[in-house]
Amino acid sequence: xxxxxxxxxxxxxxxxxxxxxxxxxxxxxxxxxxxxxxxxxxxxxxxxxxxxxxxxxxxxxxxxxxxxxxxxxxxxxxxxxxxxxxxxxxxxxxxxxxxxxxxxxxxxxxxxxxxxxxxxxxxxxxxxxxxxxxxxxxxxxxxxxxxxxxxxxxxxxxxxxxxxxxxxxxxxxxxxxxxxxxxxxxxxxxxxxxxxxxxxxxxxxxxxxxxxxxxxxxxxxxxxxxxxxxxxxxxxxxxxxxxxxxxxxxxxxxxxxxxxxxxxxxxxxxxxxxxxxxxxxxxxxxxxxxxxxxxxxxxxxxxxxxxxxxxxxxxxxxxxxxxxxxxxxxxxxxxxxxxxxxxxxxxxxxxxxxxxxxxxxxxxxxxxxxxxxxxxxxxxxxxxxxxxxxxxxxxxxxxxxxxxxxxxxxxxxxxxxxxxxxxxxxxxxxxxxxxxxxxxxxxxxxxxxxxxxxxxxxxxxxxxxxxxxxxxxxxxxxxxxxxxxxxxxxxxxxxxxxxxxxxxxxxxxxxxxxxxxxxxxxxxxxxxx
Numbered sequence: 001x002x003x004x005x006x007x008x009x010x011x012x013x014x015x016x017x018x019x020x021x022x023x024x025x026x027x028x029x030x031x032x033x034x035x036x037x038x039x040x041x042x043x044x045x046x047x048x049x050x051x052x053x054x055x056x057x058x059x060x061x062x063x064x065x066x067x068x069x070x071x072x073x074x075x076x077x078x079x080x081x082x083x084x085x086x087x088x089x090x091x092x093x094x095x096x097x098x099x100x101x102x103x104x105x106x107x108x109x110x111x112x113x114x115x116x117x118x119x120x121x122x123x124x125x126x127x128x129x130x131x132x133x134x135x136x137x138x139x140x141x142x143x144x145x146x147x148x149x150x151x152x153x154x155x156x157x158x159x160x161x162x163x164x165x166x167x168x169x170x171x172x173x174x175x176x177x178x179x180x181x182x183x184x185x186x187x188x189x190x191x192x193x194x195x196x197x198x199x200x201x202x203x204x205x206x207x208x209x210x211x212x213x214x215x216x217x218x219x220x221x222x223x224x225x226x227x228x229x230x231x232x233x234x235x236x237x238x239x240x241x242x243x244x245x246x247x248x249x250x251x252x253x254x255x256x257x258x259x260x261x262x263x264x265x266x267x268x269x270x271x272x273x274x275x276x277x278x279x280x281x282x283x284x285x286x287x288x289x290x291x292x293x294x295x296x297x298x299x300x301x302x303x304x305x306x307x308x309x310x311x312x313x314x315x316x317x318x319x320x321x322x323x324x325x326x327x328x329x330x331x332x333x334x335x336x337x338x339x340x341x342x343x344x345x346x347x348x349x350x351x352x353x354x355x356x357x358x359x360x361x362x363x364x365x366x367x368x369x370x371x372x373x374x375x376x377x378x379x380x381x382x383x384x385x386x387x388x389x390x391x392x393x394x395x396x397x398x399x400x401x402x403x404x405x406x407x408x409x410x411x412x413x414x415x416x417x418x419x420x421x422x423x424x425x426x427x428x429x430x431x432x433x434x435x436x437x438x439x440x441x442x443x444x445x446x447x448x449x450x451x452x453x454x455x456x457x458x459x460x461x462x463x464x465x466x467x468x469x470x471x472x473x474x475x476x477x478x479x480x481x482x483x484x485x486x487x488x489x490x491x492x493x494x495x496x497x498x499x500x501x502x503x504x505x506x507x508x509x510x511x512x513x514x515x516x517x518x519x520x521x522x523x524x525x526x527x528x529x
Contacts, residue, residue: 172234438451
């Protein structure tokens with residue numbers, strides 16, 4: 001063998017020999033035996049080649065990955081040769097490993113296990129638990145309001161609780177009272193209120209969820225038009241800006257209906273008559289309710305509740321409904337806005353493409369259908385309006401407006417301009433103008449996404465089927481421009497309703513003066529107000 005062996009270089013651990021026939025204590029007591037056994041192993045041809053390979057790797061700096069090598073504080077440079085394979089049946093060492101995991105394996109397993117982090121609970125089926133401070137403050141206020149009323153509060157006495165403790169609009173008092181007084185006893189006790197509002201986790205819910213929970217039917221997950229009638233009845237009775245309607249219950253009902261139709265027009269974006277909690281949160285109805293509760297002049301609440309807006313809508317409907325059967329046909333609607341609309345667009349409306357009529361009479365439009373129409377016609381900047389008219393122009397219903405579809409509707413506009421001795425504008429010029437206004441992603445067609453978010457999209461529809469507004473847009477009416485600058489927060493509908501209300505009120509005053517009395521009017525000519 002071409003290498004020198006120095007027995008003092010390192011010592012061999014007796015256990016590594018795995019000699020079942022010889023006791024390890026005997027080998028430890030007689031190192032000579034261990035040395036001879038080691039020399040005998042080194043004399044084997046395979047051992048010589050292995051040792052040379054290990055020495056070479058050590059000199060060149062290559063890491064020594066020796067299978068079966070074991071670190072030992074008594075070994076030198078970890079140059080321990082691998083053990084020859086043996087049968088596991090006769091080896092107590094192998095048997096011991098099978099009996100349980102090794103200490104080294106156990107520590108590695110523990111070290112490799114990911115640290116478990118406790119994730120706080122983020123979903124609560126019945127609402128988030130009430131913080132102690134909030135609960136105590138609510139109970140303190142409750143004790144104040146119920147002090148001296150051991151038998152409970154009546155419906156009238158309960159109204160301050162609705163506004164001051166529950167922080168809801170005051171016209172929700174009756175709905176909240178009935179929700180607590182399930183037995184119809186006529187009173188709400190302190191314990192019943194605490195059980196419903198505090199223990200029922202209503203206190204921790206946001207105001208939209210609270211309102212949604214109070215209004216909806218227990219077995220439904222959405223709001224219907226009927227669900228809003230109780231709060232509007234209370235609003236009509238209690239709001240100082242609507243006191244003058246208390247002697248005319250018919251118009252109280254019409255006002256409530258109009259408010260509900262406007263709510264569903266703007267908030268129920270799916271248009272299915274089922275207003276969800278998500279839609280309620282995304283809309284501006286809650287802020288409008290709070291505004292209506294604080295504002296004594298109901299006409300300043302432009303969103304949904306303005307009486308002047310209701311007056312304009314109802315009078316416009318009354319003017320068109322010549323036989324006063326509360327239904328409108330095509331010939332009636334074509335007179336809207338001094339014959340501003342084309343026959344083709346009116347045909348599309350009555351084909352019920354943009355919205356299915358609620359009227360059960362064939363070929364007739366009801367009051368609710370008219371509300372949707374006039375809101376869409378007079379404010380083409382809103383998303384519901386853009387969707388309404390997009391469906392009308394999309395003849396094949398493929399979700400895009402093509403050149404041919406635009407030309408189909410503009411042809412009648414062009415003919416009307418020629419009949420009125422107006423200088424006609426060719427469709428090619430109109431198409432270029434619309435492309436410049438909308439700036440679609442693909443100039444070959446227009447999508448609803450192209451139209452939304454563009455302030456001039458409404459004017460594009462006016463070009464196609466409303467001649468009066470088209471001419472006003474072309475001439476850039478300075479009166480309208482000044483109005484927009486003076487009231488930038490007002491919508492097109494707000495400005496229209498304001499102008500029309502002034503006009504209608506002036507006409508009514510003139511009629512009253514001509515009749516010589518404010519109590520006399522011709523019912524066939526104007527609405528019975």
